[in-house]
Amino acid sequence: MKFFVDTAEIDAIAELNDLGMVDGVTTNPSLIKKSGRDIIEVTKEICDLVSGPVSAEVTATDAATMIAEGRKLLEIADNIAVKVPLTWDGLKACKTLTDDGAKVNVTLCFSTNQALLAAKAGATFISPFIGRLDDIHLDGMDLIEDIRTVYDNYGFETEILAASIRSVNHVADCARIGADVITAPPAVIKSLAGHPLTDKGLATFLADIAAAGIKIL
Ligand code: E4P
Numbered sequence: 763m764k765f766f767v768d769t770a771e772i773d774a775i776a777e778l779n780d781l782g783m784v785d786g787v788t789t790n791p792s793l794i795k796k797s798g799r800d801i802i803e804v805t806k807e808i809c810d811l812v813s814g815p816v817s818a819e820v821t822a823t824d825a826a827t828m829i830a831e832g833r834k835l836l837e838i839a840d841n842i843a844v845k846v847p848l849t850w851d852g853l854k855a856c857k858t859l860t861d862d863g864a865k866v867n868v869t870l871c872f873s874t875n876q877a878l879l880a881a882k883a884g885a886t887f888i889s890p891f892i893g894r895l896d897d898i899h900l901d902g903m904d905l906i907e908d909i910r911t912v913y914d915n916y917g918f919e920t921e922i923l924a925a926s927i928r929s930v931n932h933v934a935d936c937a938r939i940g941a942d943v944i945t946a947p948p949a950v951i952k953s954l955a956g957h958p959l960t961d962k963g964l965a966t967f968l969a970d971i972a973a974a975g976i977k978i979l
Contacts, residue, residue, distance in 0.1 A: 763937050764814075766923065766945035770797035770804050772811065774948040779812055786814035788889075788925065788945040790845065790869070791821065802838060809839035817867045817887075819845035820855070828855035836864055843867045843886060848876045853883040860884035867923065874908040881918035887943065891926035892936075902926070903935050910940050930954055 764785035767775055770793045778784045787808050794801050805818045818838070820831040832844035832855060843865035846852040856866045860883070867887040868880035872895060880888045890909060892902030906924050913920065921942035927933060930953055936944045970976075 763941060764943040765951060766814070766817075766943055767951060768793070768925070768927070768945040768947050770794050770799065770808065771948070772804070772807055775808060775811060778948060778951060783951060784812055784814065786816065786843075786943070786945075787812055788817040788845070788867070788923070790817075790819050805835070805842070806838050809841050813841060815843040815865055815867075815886075816841055817843045817845040817869075819869065820847075823847075823849065823851060825851040825854035825858070828852065829858050832859045832864065832866075833862075845869050845889075848872075848880060853879055856880065856883040856885050860886070869925070872905070874905065874912055877905075877909040877920075877922075878912060881913060881916075881920040885920045887921050887923040889923045889925040889945070892924055892932055893926035893928040895926075896928070903932070903939070906936060906941050907939050930956075 765783055766786040766788050767778055767784050768788045770789045775784060775787060797804055809816050818835045820828045822828045822831055828846055835844055836842050844859050845867040846855045847870045848868050852868060856868055859866050865886040867889055868885040869889040871877050871888050871890045877888045890905045895902035895905060909922055923943040923945055924936045924941040925945050927944055927946035927950055933944055933954060
């Protein structure tokens with residue numbers, strides 16, 4: 763399973779990238795706003811840092827402008843994936859940009875039927891939002907499972923990019939189901955390393971090291 767990092771914060775991306783944990787990056791307008799940076803400048807910096815796909819989202823809602831914005835975003839770097847919303851116009855933009863040879867990430871997916879349409883429009887990635895479904899008391903993981911089944915039934919090559927990941931359990935469940943990619947905030951990726959028994963065990967070892975005066979260097 764590939765790890766994408768869901769942020770526009772350069773330092774956080776660099777830290778994870780140095781550890782080989784970053785197969786790509788996703789951004790969205792809210793993350794660009796949070797960074798306080800210009801979208802083109804910050805996206806270029808991210809693309810220079812990371813070799814995998816970097817999703818940059820269009821701002822328009824009509825297909826023609828989405829396509830024009832997508833083409834401008836594609837000029838930033840070879841590893842740009844144009845992110846379009848899962849609307850009818852977004853699907854039109856997806857088809858045109860994909861036919862041009864671009865990578866397209868169709869975002870804001872909340873149903874299996876939406877995912878089916880994105881695959882038929884040639885999307886490189888479909889982004890189902892797990893956390894936002896959980897927020898309204900639906901099970902986001904059921905959606906990942908359903909999309910996996912439907913894509914496998916028909917051999918669709920669109921990659922399932924599980925998004926809106928909020929917890930370590932979301933990551934493990936996505937891996938079990940067979941999502942192709944997860945995109946998560948840096949804090950969630952780092953928290954995958956944590957376990958209370960690791961902390962407890964290490965505390966015991968450190969106490970014994972101190973008590974026995976064990977030294978290696
Ligand atoms: C994915 O591409 C989105 O940027 C992101 O995962 C949304 O997550 P949120 O629901 O926590 O904002």
